[in-house]
Amino acid sequence: MAIQTKPRKFLNDPADVVKESLAGLAAAHGDLLRYDRAAQIIVCKDAPRAGKVALVSGGGSGHEPLHGGFVGRGMLDAACPGEVFTSPVPDQMLAATKAVDGGAGVVHIVKNYTGDVLNFKMAAEDAADDGIRVASVVIDDDVAVQDSLYTAGRRGVGATVLAEKIAGAAAEKGASLDKVADTVKRVNERARSFGVALSSCVPPASGKPIFELPEGEIELGIGIHGEPGRRRAALGSASEVVDVMVEAVISDLKARAGSQVLAFVNGMGGTPQLELYLLYGEVDRKLRAAGVVPVRNLVGSYITSLEMAGASLTVLQLDDELTELWDAPVHTPALRWGV
Amino acid sequence: MAIQTKPRKFLNDPADVVKESLAGLAAAHGDLLRYDRAAQIIVCKDAPRAGKVALVSGGGSGHEPLHGGFVGRGMLDAACPGEVFTSPVPDQMLAATKAVDGGAGVVHIVKNYTGDVLNFKMAAEDAADDGIRVASVVIDDDVAVQDSLYTAGRRGVGATVLAEKIAGAAAEKGASLDKVADTVKRVNERARSFGVALSSCVPPASGKPIFELPEGEIELGIGIHGEPGRRRAALGSASEVVDVMVEAVISDLKARAGSQVLAFVNGMGGTPQLELYLLYGEVDRKLRAAGVVPVRNLVGSYITSLEMAGASLTVLQLDDELTELWDAPVHTPALRWGV
């Protein structure tokens, strides 16, 4: 493809951007993980750990720190990064599954995109042929997408981060394959997300924005692949934008009044922290007004769309077990506490 | 000022952006810090701590997580955020100094900008009048700026983050006022930085980019206030850009061959992690080629210029003491380990 534009990016050959970034991740965090260049996977340094259920996730690149930045203690055991915005291939998932299986089985955390689902499905079949027990759980928390029997269903977005952390803690505590898979499912069932964009991102390969958003407009109901959202609207104040996000999430979550929740305000990559915390202030206030209590929170750019300006809100309805697992120690490049 | 443009930002009244963001920070991290709205400062929740030397820093906003995101255990005791890119006023620094002094004195960490230096100077005089011992240390690590007796000297940039972490650990361990101030000085003397930009940022008040960078060009030697750099050049590959950064920093640092260093690859706010780790891979390799060994690193957006696309490199020459203090526990919104 003829590249007329020179994107505002730090790149060598755009075709190598994922590989080079993974090499840099491993150079920076060699105490936690390694990069298997041949298999194109990121693996926890001390994997496989005998008797521990292992967690593998993966998907297109461009969502960093998802997933490679979540490999370490108490979260993922391996990540399979595809090309930018392109699902990885089954070979990667199979290699990762083999690399981390400690005999107790492997949970695949799969975001609900046709490509991810199909590729992970093939890998799980291959792994079963090799005698590895695999439990796959699909994440589909994006309320911007209508769910029906006849469609591809909802996308997997912010809940993925929470599921990886919480189920990772369950595995660390010695939970069984079924229990860890069930924990992922519970997080997915109790979490809802909604995202908005103020600009397109620019994929390294094309060097061009995916869409043009006129000044003063906002895309409502975006995913994490730079795609346009469900609809375009006039950009209102931060308070008005948060009204839309909270309403979308809360109306679908149907949480009981007084429920304790984790509120996750996520930046899409190009939104500065100054604005993310401003949004969190609005979210915190409006969730309380809507009758739920944010007792835990996460604010930052954890599941991104390259340099897209935008944000998403994920609300997870907690219970004692999920809260305890959220609080449990984690040590990865992107999330760390308790160690 | 007539705002014709509607910036791609999450904002209510642009005049309130700093206050609202600080309120959100406090809402999210009430376990660590509080926001004193009247004094316009962020204060560690358990300040003052009797007998512990306290650390205060501050500066214009728009550099988040600097400084408010570094308030907590083992780093800053208070932060004074000014308007976007505008030094705070002495009243804030005085209020912060009073709020955190536990009788052992207060260190002011001041980035070398005329405004910051003058305002902190006035505050230190006022604090002395109130009987508080204050030691001020100025950070000036930016090798892009020529230093001379007749100029304003070098800017304070990336070393600020490292100095706050390392000196914060010294204070936590019970070091005296002189010792903590000396630690800040040592970090500053042993650290050098150089920054580049691929785009301007957009201050909320004006809603307009500060400068226009034609496609395919890069600003070399930028600071953190959205200002253009020392010179403009054709944007080369990531490898070529890192050559320039490493050469600028290493030639000025004059480290002995084999020196152990901390390499800090910092995003300016709008550069995705995918690219930051790609840069880190290059930096790690080129530092080793230049004869120094990165035994510690920090990769992420820690001292930013709103949503500017760009990055800076800071290299700190370590010794055993500095390494131990870097590794010591820290618990703040933006940096956390060991707790």
Next chain:
Amino acid sequence: MDATTVTTWMREIETSVTQERDRLVQLDAAIGDGDHGTNMTRGFAAVVQALSQDQEAPPGRLLILAGRTLVSSVGGASGPLWGSALRSGGRVLGDQATFDGPQLVEVLAAALASVKDLGAASVGDKTMVDALEPAVAALGRTVGEGASLADALEAAAAAAEAGMRSTIPLQARKGRASYLGERSIGHQDPGATSTALMIRALQRAAAASS
């Protein structure tokens, strides 16, 4: 038709998707994530490369190898879908050295069945099925009527192209485009577009080998 037909087909596809890469990317950027052109190019470059290492195999084996290579190199939705399709198609031919028109119909019917099984899409969902299903039907009908292979493949390619265009007014129900809801209307499906290119490439490959 024989092994060379398959090799030529794959080479023709590679040329075609490489030429049309930008357009496939643009179609996918409008209602997907903008990678379909690079996905197909990467995949068929790998297929051509793999096939060039295996000069002796019969056509069925070559199709299976092509399918495996797509699965291992594309990712995304199109990788497993086309990968399974070619693998299923190849299995129909077993180890036979040549195949005729009716057998080609069986190969493509198996490929279509595999896509539909894996992707659960039907005609009208705005996917590659909208191009592949009419192509297979047209090929089956014309071959059944005793048309020449050249005529039958011309009919199949034309049907695929008509199917491709038929996706424009549809609202997507499968794949990424479905996330856009009504906003997917008015755009041509990238996967249906590359499918039409692939059937056209088959028509050229068969013409070359006859």
Next chain:
Amino acid sequence: MDATTVTTWMREIETSVTQERDRLVQLDAAIGDGDHGTNMTRGFAAVVQALSQDQEAPPGRLLILAGRTLVSSVGGASGPLWGSALRSGGRVLGDQATFDGPQLVEVLAAALASVKDLGAASVGDKTMVDALEPAVAALGRTVGEGASLADALEAAAAAAEAGMRSTIPLQARKGRASYLGERSIGHQDPGATSTALMIRALQRAAAASS
């Protein structure tokens, strides 16, 4: 001149920097950080507000209050510099109710000394000093020659404006613009520009109170 002159001066400055805010921001964006217009507007709005609460104070006290208010509300480089300047100027007048031309010269000379002491800048460094020093010199000279206050302040304002323009070809040695090195050449200094506005405001205020 008396307390009203000072109050009018501050109001005239507020009007003037508010009108010119965009231009001051643009000048500062070119060689600084783009906040000088908002800094000055915020500061003098606060000064006018503070002075409106204090109707009884003598002119020296009002200047000290204005300076304190600038220090507490501006931040940046200009806050402490102009804040100290007005405080030092105000101290010259003590508690006297009125002041004349020679005393005004002393006030401005003290203000200039304070700026230079704090900022360590000299004429030619491309700062507010390039406007303020010639203004004070012109005022001192014309008042010394026995010119009318109106004429003397016209000379001072003209000198400040000439000094402001003189910053264009200079390379900055102080303040943020110094980070640009040679790239600072060819731009007018924002602080010198607002200084010229302030002296022009003084000329109007004195004219109004005579």
